[in-house]
Amino acid sequence: MSRFAEVDDQYDPHELEQRVFEYWDDVDAYEQTVEHRSDGESFFFVDGPPYTSGSAHMGTTWNKSLKDVYLRFFRMQGYDVTDRPGYDMHGLPIETRVEERLGFENKKDIEEFGEENFIQECKDYADEQLEGLQADFQDFGVWMDWDDPYRTVEPEYMEAAWWGFSNAADRGLVEKGHRSISQCPRCETAIANNEVEYEDVEDPSIYVKFDLEDRDGKLVIWTTTPWTIPANTFVAVDEAGDYVGVRAEKDGEEELLYVAEPKFEDVLKAGRYDDYEVVEEHTGEDLLGWAYDHPMADRVPDHPDHEGACQVYAADYVDTHGDGTGLVHSAPGHGEEDFERGRELDFPIFCPVGSDGVYTEQGGDYEGQFVRDANEDIIADLEADGDLLASETISHSYGHCWRCDTGIVQIVTDQWFITITDVKDELLDNIEDSEWHPEWARDNRFRDFVEEAPDWNVSRQRYWGIPLPVWTPEDRDDDEDRIVISDREELAERVDQEIDSQTVDLHKDTVDELTITEDGTTYTRVPDVFDVWLDSSVASWGTLNYPEDDSRFDELWPADFILEAHDQTRGWFWSQLGMGTAALGESPYQEVLMHGHALMPDGRAMSKSKDILIDPHEAIDRHGRDVMRLFLLSNNPQGEDMRFDWDGMQTMENHLRTLWNVFRFPLPYMRLDEFDPTETTLESVDDHLEPLDEWVLARLQSTKAEMTAAFEEFRQDKAIDALLEFVVEDVSRFYVQAVRERMWDEADSDSKQAAYATLYRVLRETVALLAPYAPFISEEIYGTLTGDDGHPTVHMEDWPAVEEYWADEQLETDVALLRAIEEAGANARQQAGRKLRWPVPRVVVAADDERVVEAVSRHPGLLEERLNAREIELVSPDERWGELSYSAEADMSELGPAFGDRAGQVMNALNEARIDEPGLEAIEDAVSDVLEDDEGITDEMVSFVTQTPDGVAGTAFGLDGDDRGVVYVDASLTDDIESEGYAREVIRRVQEMRKDLDLDVEERIALDLTIEDDRVADLVAERTDLISEEVRADERREVEDGHRKEWEVEGVTMEIALEPLAAAEASD
RNA sequence: GGGCCAAUAGCUCAAUUAGGUUGAGCGCCACUCUGAUAAGGUGGAGGCUCUCGGUUCAAAUCCGAGUUGGCCCA
Incomplete structure (x- = not known):
């Protein structure tokens, strides 16, 4: 680019951005920038990998733009930044998409299709999706290492997960166990609690009577899942709660029903009893040990009937004031709380439901039925047996599979866990090692979440994921004797088959066939794959290809900085902390910036599935990349959501247009005068700088200081506000306005050269400051200003530092005051009906304080020029401007009673009076003609107002809301x-x-x-x-x-x- | 149902991080200016600071309860 080349008259973002893309390509701008900082102090950023589904939406766009602005900023600060992007490519979402594509309905279809084929389809699909995201991110102008993203499906990455898991196992934090989990019966896999989505659905709501064994009466329980009744093992009560026995009558028959005292009226109403009487009062404690008959004893022969089954126990999950009856049907084979209590009671776990949600042989009469379909039969059977007190329906929120929207079932299965509850204290300690922005996100929300986090179920009974690196003996199904493999090398060494550790793929279809034989025992692999959250949890070392490549781990780990949206507190912020702690005992990251979500202009959440969204591509089509980035980045990132706003976009475009115009305005003059910025530097014209030059340079220093401070507290939005304010208010509307005439001057002059050098410095530093936000326009301006003298790209520039030499707080305040006076003067001019083109003979500034006097007397010429005044007259605070006079405004509510029918006359006299000094005595003198001897004017009757001479208009001026004086414009004509x-x-x-x-x-x-x-x-x-x-x-x-x-x-x-x-x- | 965050002009946000007369930008209306300007200038309309209580001489700000929205958890 040659210096001061011709540029477009109009700022055209699209053409400009296209040009810059090509330019970056031509000169390898990104590569050169990375190389430029290769000797700098290292800065380890880890990209939270977006899931490879679909294209970038506004939230992802905001996220990547934020990452880009900080990475560019840190580079300009001199750091050697690690910027490897990542993609999360495994998991159920892709499996279900591929299943849809192939028209599959369940796991059987996959088995028939072949695991190997299915995994290949998933890989192809993920790759396809990745391309779309890559293209989008690059198109947004984000600079990351796009040639070499980390992909969770690559062997070296999968190995990083194995290594982490194996470390956790070595620390005794891996176990296989029975747990109550949320199961998707369609996907036939456990899903994590945070993958469960709650929706309102209509479900049965039934009250069931359990016959007491050794005494008269029945316990009444309530449930919305009739299909769990076969697995009923005990009934839970609140030990301290109040319960009653109610003798109730319906159709002439009497029953003795036991329920919680606060609930009995509701229950009897539901059962439509004709009459009732409370006959017994108990505490929950009284009920403990009461035995009852299993309600499905005959229909489900395998029902729990062990020692202690079918009795009443205390449990802390019972609430006698909540839903239900205060007597809680408990089935440890299903519910999570029931399961925990069952384990405490040392009960065997009875779960007659298989992984597909269908009753097994243990389900007796219901064998082969899908549980939700069995509800109807069960209700009918209870009715037939006379055990049903009431059957209604209820609309409540119920968990569904996040991918296929199937209602989940709670069942007990064998799963593998990382027992992070064993290192809870360490986790909480490690939280302290990270700094969060905003701080409350860590200290409130995140800490609460970690405190309550249960053991991490990492196993999924699926295909497209990182296989568990666990081999167990063929003939055992506990985890007592197990082998956990940590990397490919170990795998190749220990397996019976010949494999090449360099080329082996680690997906399920490959490793399932591998066996290990040691000490006469043959081990086969556990068929599960990892929960997809485990994949990204190892990103802090997976990014470095560790353990395969151990060249950078020691130096870089843990991450200096991560940045994601607030939904990642439960997600990636958590999973990384969990894995980092389990595997290495440390927090894997240090600084966390947590941003919010992108919302619709009306405040609704964006949703792709509901087609409620603003597409970033549309934003680019309308306004360009720089504008979109600027808009996104001008929002507070610290935890708060961002509303998208087209007006806001337009405003940003206007600001960039202003910058463009400021930039192109001096070019023709500079060209004409052959201004050479390498020779005519600010330093060389120092003696010829005029006050406004020095002022704009001082403002530049303040702006740099403000921006740097804002960046250091991760408030890039405040930084860009400061910069745009400087560009628009100070440079464009004031400085350029004022220096135009100097540049029009045809003769060469020191003053003109000084203006060139000043504006040149201002523009050049401005685009450096703007570069992280709006990389395209900054590049174009920078190229035009520097030609071959600068770096190949503005992004190689150092972050502009404050130069104390040019800082001048006093001058900044002076000009701020003068601008306030000018503004008021313009107002006064308009009042006087005199356009700025017409000179006025004089302007009088009546200052309220010495600071104003100083400002005006230091720069009298400036005001003359800006207000087009022949003369500026300054009146100091202890003086009055002699030409002012005062009159009094009468308050008729006071004059009326005092003067009766002469009040009007007095009023006119007061209004017409002109006095030199405001005061009661003077005004009394002035109106003495209309006053009787004993009459006077009081404070209440009048308020004084200034009267300016004819042809003069006055307006008050001030700064930051404080009045600092009045400016009078004498608009008389000669x-x-x-x-x-x-x-x-x-x-x-x-x-x-x-x-x-x-x-x-x-x-x-x-x-x-x-x-x-x-x-x-x-x-x-x-x-x-x-x-x-x-x-x-x-x-x-x-x-x-x-x-x-x-x-x-x-x-x-x-x-x-x-x-x-x-x-x-x-x-x- | 619980936790966290937010709520201020039509819109987007400020209000100096332990109270002291609510502001800016954008948009709107009128007038004006224009040799860098899809600009600029001047004026105007527009606010029960979500609601209700409390603390205080004084509350947008502190406390409590609620409403609405967002995120998280159940």
Whole structure:
């Protein structure tokens, strides 16, 4: 790119971004940037791998944009950043998608298709999905190591999971066990609690009577899962709760029913009893040990009937005020709490339901029925046996499989666990080793979650995942004698078959066939695969290809920084901590930035399945990548959700357009004057800098300081706010506005060179500061400014540091005050009806404090120029401006009672009075004519108001809400002022006509001016030289064929015609 | 059902991290300006700071209860 090359008139994001993409390609910008920092201090970032399904949505886009801005920032700070992206490619979601594609309904279809084929299909599908994401992320301008992402399906990554698991096993944290788990009967696998999605469904709600064995009466229980009744093992009560025996009558028959006292009315109502009487009162404790007959004793012959079964026990999950009856049907073969209590009671576990949700042989009459389908039969059978008290339905939230939406069943199966409850203290300690932003996310939410976390069930009875590296003896099904393999090398050494550790694939179809024979025992692999959350949990070393590649682990691990959305507290933030602690005893990350979710403009959550979303591609189509990133990154990332907002996008585009215009404005002048930034540096023009140059440089220093501080507390949104404020308010609206005339100056001047050097420095540092956010426009501007002198890419620049030499707080405050005065002055001008083009003879600044006096007296010229005033008069706080007078405004509610029918007269006198100093005495004097001898004016009657002289308007000015004084504009006219005013009007119109003709700035013209009003014509004639110079009119003569227009200026008709001289000569 | 977070102008957010007269940007309306400007300037409309209680001389801010939304957990 050559320096100060021609650029587009209009900021066109799409063309610009395309150009920059090509440029990055041409010069290997990313690779060079990485190389540039290769000697820096290392910074280990770990990418939370997105799941490879679909394309990027707004949430992923926000996430990756945030990562990009921080990685670029850290690089500019000099760090050698690890930026390997990752993809989470295993797991049930992909399996179910592939099943859908292939039209499968259950596991049998997969078995018939062949495991190997199915795994291949899953791999192909995951690869396909990955391509879409890769393309999207690159298209967003995210710079990560796209050529070499970590993929959880690669052998070296899968091995990292094996290694971690095997470490946990070595530390005694792996066990196989019976647990009550959530099972998806369609997928035929356990699913994690956090994979269960709750939805409202209509379910049975039944009350069942259990006949007591050794005494009269019945226990009444309530359940929404009739299919668990066959597995009933005991009834639980709240030991301390109140229970009653109720003698109830229906259709002439009497029953003695036991329920919790707070519930008995509800229960009897449900049972439609005609009459009842409370006949016994008990505590839960009284009921302990009561025995009852199993309600399905005959229909389910294998029902629990061991020692202690079918009796009442205490349990802490019972609530006598909650749903149900206060007597809880407990089936340790199903419910998680029931299971725990059953284990405490040392009961054998009875679960007559298989992994597909169908009753086994143990299910007796119901064998072969799917549990939910059996509900109806069970209810009918209970009814037939006279055990049903009531049968209703209820709408409640019930768990469903996150992938296939099948209602889950709670059953007890054999699973493999990482017993993280054994290292709970260590986990909680390790939380302390990480810093979270925001802090509350760690100290409230995350700690609570970790405290309550149960053992981690890591086994899934599926295909597409990392196989458990566990081999057990053929003839045993406990975990007493087991072999846990930690890597491919060990695998190759110990298995009976010949395999090559370098090339072996570790998926299920391959490793299932491998056996190990040691000491005469043959071991076969446990057929399960890992819970997919385990895959990403090892990312902190998997990213480094550890253990296969151990060259960087010691230096880099643990991660310096991770960044994800708040749903990952239960997900990746947790799984990594769990695995890091189980395998290595340490937290695998140090700094955590937790952001929120992307919401719809109306605040709803985005949802792809419901088609409620804003597609990032549409955002790019409308406004471009830089704008989208800028919008996303201007949102607070710390835990709060972000509402998408098209207006906000448009605003960002406007800001970038402003930057573009600021950037392209000086280029033609710099080119013309052959400004060379390597020679004419800020340092070389230091002596010629004008106050505003120094001011904008001072503002630049403050901006850098503010941005750096914001970045250090992970508030990139505050940083970009500061930068945009600087660009838009300070550089564009003030500095450029003020230096334009210096740049128009045709003669070369020190002042012009100083302005060039200043603006050059400001722009160059601004794009460096902007580069992490809007990498495309920054690159284009940087390239144009530096040509061959800078780095090949702006992203290799160092993060601009504050230069104390240019910092100047006093000047910043001075200008802030002057700008406040200018703003108020503009207001006063408008009140006085005088446009800025027309000079005013003087502006009076009445300062409230010394600081204002200092600011004005240090820079009198600046105010004169900005307010187009011939003179600035300063009135210090202890003086009054002599030309002001005061009048009093009367309060009629006070005057009325005091003066009766003369009140109106007094009021008029007060309003018309003019006094030099506000005060009661003075005003009394002024209106003495209408007052009787004994009358006076009191405080309550009047309030004083200032009266400015004719032709003067005043407006108060202030800073940060504090009043600091008043500015008065004297807008009186003199011939000289009118002369300049009209001349300026002429100039502006000629300029507009030049623009109509699209003339170059340098183009000379011939001007023909006719003004009908003789007085005005004479006034304008006095400024002929000024006009000619400003509009570059070398000739004043009649123009026949040129551009001609008639104007109305302040009621005066002017006719202006002009033609370019070159054209005129050429046509001659 | 429980935990955490949020709620301030039509929209997006601030309000100096232990209370002291609610602000900005965008949008809207009117006027104005324009030789970098799909800009700029001036003015205007627009607020029971979600509700109800409490603490305090004083509450957007602190406390309690609730409502709505988001996330998490059951």
